Amino acid sequence: LVWERFIASLMESCMQETMKIEIEAGEYIFTATGYTVRFDGFTKLYEEKVDDEKSDSASPLPALKEGDELKLKSILGNQHFTQPPARYTEASLTKALEENGVGRPSTYVTITSTILNREYVKREGKQFVPTELGEAVTNLLKDKMPNIVNVKYTSKMEADLDKIDSGEKNYKDMIRLYYDDFEKPLEKAKEEMQGVKIKLKEEETDEICEKCGRNMVVKVGRFGKFLACPGYPECKNTKPLIFRTKAKCPECGGDVIEKKTKRGSSFYGCSNYPKCNFMTWDAPSDEVCPRCGKSLFKRKGNVLYCPDTEGCGFTKPAPRKKKTEE
Template structure:
């Protein structure tokens, strides 16, 4: 007779089986084993919101096998993931297999390594009822909102739509940002820059116009003001009037939590949140590494906690000492305060490599693709977080010219510290600083060039996945584990679309958002949703009853829904057609975008008189280097973008490289981008060979 250990996935089962050895049988539940029914509400609202759980269809054979294995075992240990969902799966397994839910049969693994599994098995506990009730409350709330609101949308708009506690807020944020962009009125301003050098030096540096010599800041709002300043500067000496030298410390970013991992993987690797979590799950559950065997490479990837174990810190410092020397080690243990971590969530560590000594270079001998890229990111961020601060010698210079003041700043690296390995990416464009030459107060400078450039203020940017996740997190909407599925849902529903990695609302998304704002204002209210999350966190910490929490929301929601039904009793809301510049070749009308079973297509608005339809094709920059036709954006079966000639199959041109709007100065053909942002523009015309760096 053996002990039965039940985990969620076969990959995790395979890794754990290796560490447990003889005397244990490890099986996978393949995720959730029971859930609410798919064809009905499945919640008894009149009897304390009791959920009516059923076994998930298609898992009958697995349930039978689990029951049989449990009967033949000495004991059963529930080793599902260490979070709300994992706790719920363990609770359902206990009920399904007839186990005592109060028995100490629940084990969790912060990392799937020999040490992690041994520690977990040594500390069994009973199922955390508060953690389970928090998951149950969220599931019930989401079911009530989804199953009550979705049919309302089907009746009033069209079938296939949905609304939700978090997804509707996410859509509102994206629509509100689009409205800001559309309402934005650009304002003109001018930058005046002087290219200067110290006397006897040829090295130039830039200084920008600030204002009056008295130190009063002055904006240059039009060409007339710019021309006046340039005229007044004619023949004036540029003199260093003030010089400030200093030092600044740059502190590394903390290790990743779920949300920051999703954001950084989006910025650096171009990963969607779903893609990031898929790769992270694989790294956590275990991969086969040459010389090591099957092992989990990172700690659990769904966490709000920034806590790091002393053992991991020690291992990181040992690696840093061996690789860069002792001066690169931060002398004290860095501690970071978690923003949203509840007591239960803080049971996990931050996301870190389970063995800091296992470098990306070593791991990449055995794995590749998304898992290798993400491991390198997680490993680098964690190791850098335990390295010494970077130190910069800074210089700020004020330069007087006649009645005006210019300013310049720069720095030199005194000690690179953690930046020898890693620096966090940002969503905003940072002002680039360069080193300034040695300067002295009252020194006269040589003017090399004086220029003025017209600029216009820019509207706020559309959200990317990274910035939307950051916005949701900062406002306390949803939880990190929900961000990936929420973004997938709003795109799948057709409310939002990706446009060059930016998230833009569709006409349908705007229509649904407007309806929700009018009829269900609390559902799409950011502050209301954030308070709801806090209430659910109280259930998790044991400070609130889950039934009362659900009831306080549902009573108002039910009244609002009945009122909305009354308000729109005889109304059917039409989603406006999105007009395009494409002209119908049959009748001459401008075609509109429609959405069908297989996605978007172009249709003539003259239907049913004119039934002309066609596929939507998007053009890229440039022209086909073979025949001069349009280059179209295509998608491979796996969703990867490539570029092909519109005259295919007559013209067989296609490439993975993105075309640019620039022409080759040698042969006049389109130049293509190779090597990403830091790559080159290359002419791929046979026999040409022209190449030039991409301008930043």
């Protein structure tokens, strides 16, 4: 497969001709749209499978010429509804950025990680789904800075940076031009957005506030999500948001929970802290050790290991995730 793709990359492009065919049948006219292949090119050797996002694209048509008589085989009455555009995946978002002239190959990963880390989007399978926070921030910025938060603006800036790099434009002139365009909208937005707070729907949990008895809610702060009492300002109780895993502590048998550092990095500890001081940076797995029955953890190098300190020493390769079609 690698050899075929490499050789295909050196071959000529495939040439297709888009066609629209009108078929007369008595008083009715049927229309068919699609394409015919004029030259196979690299597809003679290598052709990628069509994914779900492209399932509604043009279909190949047989070779036809004006005046041909067609034989009716069947009539299918299928009802179709207009579908919304498919949600972005990491691959399709990168392609869209590239097509619109936004970013560079070296920044595509940073863009993706930023919108995920700031929780503007979340992953559902391979797709990026906008969060309530992401939609609120986007709407606010587009409302206050419509000329800046704009794909065309960013694309033009990227193109001008290329011209500076090639010596076609002077960087001081370009900085002055963009600064003048950027300064006034930014200052205006600062004034209008002063004190503006984005209110998100609060997610109620089963955690009970020990100070007032209310069900605590999930809130988003500077360092991520946390639990807070909805009785604020009367009750100001807060707690870190705990994510329980299926693993058990190898030292005391308590639940292994995921915690966050101030910088947002994940680590894992025992729910019985401070009575139990177990802590690790390695993520727990759903598997247990076949020798001693304790939960296995995953360390760098794609290896599952038993954390038993009494010398179990069991290790095994971690199962690889099944690859899905891009």
